[in-house]
Amino acid sequence: MLSGTPDITDIDVGTIPRVALRARTRFGAEFALVEGTRSWTFAEYVDAALAVAAGLICAGVQRGDRVATWAPNTAEHAIVTLGIHCAGAVLVPLNTRFKGREAADLLRRSGAQILFTVETFLGIRFGDMLQAARAEDAACLPLPPRMVPIEPDSDGWHAFLAAGAADRIKAERRAEDVAPDDIATIIFTSGTTGRPKGVMLSHVALVTGYWQWSSRTGMQHGDKCLASNPFCHVMGLKAGLLSALEHGATIYPMALFDPGHVLDLIEAEGITYLTGPPAIFQMLLGTRDLEQRKLDSLRGAVVGGSNISRQLITDMFGRLGLAQVATCYGLTESCALVTATRAEDSVEIIAGTSGSPLPHVKLEIRDSEGVAMSSGETGEIMVRSPYHMKGYLDDAAATGEAIDAAGWLATGDLGAIDPAGNLVVRGRKKEMLIVGGFNVYAAEVEAALLEHPDIRLAAVIGVPDARLGEVPKAFVVPVDAVVLDPAAVLQWIGSRIANYKAPRFIEIRASLPLNSTGKVMKMELERQDRAL
Known part of the structure; x- marks a missing residue:
C-alpha cells in the first residue's frame, strides 16, 4: 500500500x-x-x-x-x-x-x-x-x-x-x-x-472485503487497471470498479478482449494491473509479436477461475515481466472473497494453490458426514466469513441449505488445505468422477494435462463405461499452430498420473465453450458429447 x-x-x-x-x-x-x-x-x-x-x-x-x-x-x-x-x-x-x-x-x-x-x-x-x-x-x-x-x-x-x-x-x-x-x-x-x-x-461486505482482497493482490494508488472482466460479474464490478475507487486507481474499460489491443493499451497508456481467467493470459502469451512489445509498465496481475499451470505462472513472471502474480479462490455467495496468494509466495504456491484465507475468513474441509478433515485430505470446502451473501433472492430454503446455523457456507467445491494453510481446489463436488470405485477429481486431471507444453486449455468430464461406471474424457485445445496427436497425448498423460485417473478418450478442439468469465461450460460439453 x-x-x-x-x-x-x-x-x-x-x-x-x-x-x-x-x-x-x-x-x-x-x-x-x-x-x-x-x-x-x-x-x-x-x-x-x-x-x-x-x-x-x-x-x-x-x-x-x-x-x-x-x-x-x-x-x-x-x-x-x-x-x-x-x-x-x-x-x-x-x-x-x-x-x-x-x-x-x-x-x-x-x-x-x-x-x-x-x-x-x-x-x-x-x-x-x-x-x-x-x-x-x-x-x-x-x-x-x-x-x-x-x-x-x-x-x-x-x-x-x-x-x-x-x-x-x-x-x-x-x-x-x-x-x-x-x-x-x-x-x-x-x-x-x-x-x-x-x-x-451487502455494501459493507463488498467494501471491506474488496479492500482486503485488492490490497493483498497488489492494487495500489495510481495504478492503471484494464477492466476486461465483464461488469455483469462480481470480479468485473468489485475487483475492478470498486477496488479502483477504494485505492484511487484508473480503470480502462474494455468491451471485448482482444490480445493485440490489450498490448497496444499497455504500451500507449502504461497499464500496470491486469485481472482475468487463465485464458486471457494464455492469449496474451500467444501473441506473435509479444517479445517486441514494450511492457515494462506492467507490475501486477490476478489470475483465477479455473486450473492454472505452473508454466503459465512462470511465463507471466518471465515473458510478461510481472513483479507480482496472484491466484485466488472465491464464489459469488462469498462476494468471490475466500483466499488469495501473497506477494512473497513462491511460483509453486501461486500455481499449485489458491493461497491462504483473507483476513477474517475461516476455512474447513469436511467429509460427506460433515466431519472436519485433517490437513491434506480432500473434502468439501466450507467457509465462514463476514463477506457472505445475505441470502438467495426469494429462496429461503436454498439459503438455509447453503449456510448453516453457525454461519458456515457449503461451497460445493472439493479441496484440501496444505500444511502451510494454503487451499488446493480439486474441483466441483459434481465434477468428481467415480471410476471403478476410485474418486477422480476433474480439476486434478485438467491440471496434469496443462503441464503438456502444447496444450493451452483442458476440460475433463465423465462418460459412461459398462465396466467401470464412468471414465474420464478430456477435451484439449492446443497452443497456436500445433497439431496434437490424441494417441500421443493419451500415452503422455498415462505416464504421469494413475491409470484410473487418466482419460480414456481425448478430443482435440480449436476452442472450448466458455462463459463470460472464462469458465469452461461443462454442461455444454456434456450436452455436445451426448449428441455425438
Whole structure:
C-alpha cells in the first residue's frame, strides 16, 4: 500500500456511495476512467454518477428498488453502476451473452424497474430480443422495465440525465443515507450447474472485503487497471470498479478482449494491473509479436477461475515481466472473497494453490458426514466469513441449505488445505468422477494435462463405461499452430498420473465453450458429447 492511501477498514465508510464521495475528495483531479480519447477525473466520475442517481430519483426509484444493467464494459456502464448505488437502489447486472428469455426471466424475478442497456452489441439488439421473448410468452416478463439507453450520443441517455437535474441535491443526500447492511447488488450465479440463483450482497461486505482482497493482490494508488472482466460479474464490478475507487486507481474499460489491443493499451497508456481467467493470459502469451512489445509498465496481475499451470505462472513472471502474480479462490455467495496468494509466495504456491484465507475468513474441509478433515485430505470446502451473501433472492430454503446455523457456507467445491494453510481446489463436488470405485477429481486431471507444453486449455468430464461406471474424457485445445496427436497425448498423460485417473478418450478442439468469465461450460460439453 502506498503512503497516503486510506485504510478502508479503519475509517467509517461502509458503503459504496461513501467510498465514492471519499474518492471525490481525496483523488478528485486524478483520472478515474479512461476510454479511448475520453476521460473522467474522480470528481467528474462521481459527479456523473450522482447525475444518474438524480435521474433515478426523478423516475421514482426508492432506496432498495432494483435497477438492472445489460451492456458491455464501457465508461457509461461504470458511471451508471455507481449511480445506481448512489441512489440507494440495488444493482442487477445481466450478462451480455444472455438471450431474450434468459434476460426476461431475471428481470421478472428481480423486479427491476429500470433497465440501462445499449441498442446493439456484436450485432445483437437487446431490446428486440426482449420483445421477441415476450411475444412468444408474455408471462416471462409481464411488466417490462423502462429501458434507458446508455450510449453517449443517445438522445434517450441525455433526456434521462436532464430530467434529473433538479434532483441533484436529493442524490447527494440519498448517497449519504445508504446503510452498510443494505443490499448493494444482486448477482445471478452463472448457471453452469443449474438455474441461476440471485445472490444478495451487502455494501459493507463488498467494501471491506474488496479492500482486503485488492490490497493483498497488489492494487495500489495510481495504478492503471484494464477492466476486461465483464461488469455483469462480481470480479468485473468489485475487483475492478470498486477496488479502483477504494485505492484511487484508473480503470480502462474494455468491451471485448482482444490480445493485440490489450498490448497496444499497455504500451500507449502504461497499464500496470491486469485481472482475468487463465485464458486471457494464455492469449496474451500467444501473441506473435509479444517479445517486441514494450511492457515494462506492467507490475501486477490476478489470475483465477479455473486450473492454472505452473508454466503459465512462470511465463507471466518471465515473458510478461510481472513483479507480482496472484491466484485466488472465491464464489459469488462469498462476494468471490475466500483466499488469495501473497506477494512473497513462491511460483509453486501461486500455481499449485489458491493461497491462504483473507483476513477474517475461516476455512474447513469436511467429509460427506460433515466431519472436519485433517490437513491434506480432500473434502468439501466450507467457509465462514463476514463477506457472505445475505441470502438467495426469494429462496429461503436454498439459503438455509447453503449456510448453516453457525454461519458456515457449503461451497460445493472439493479441496484440501496444505500444511502451510494454503487451499488446493480439486474441483466441483459434481465434477468428481467415480471410476471403478476410485474418486477422480476433474480439476486434478485438467491440471496434469496443462503441464503438456502444447496444450493451452483442458476440460475433463465423465462418460459412461459398462465396466467401470464412468471414465474420464478430456477435451484439449492446443497452443497456436500445433497439431496434437490424441494417441500421443493419451500415452503422455498415462505416464504421469494413475491409470484410473487418466482419460480414456481425448478430443482435440480449436476452442472450448466458455462463459463470460472464462469458465469452461461443462454442461455444454456434456450436452455436445451426448449428441455425438
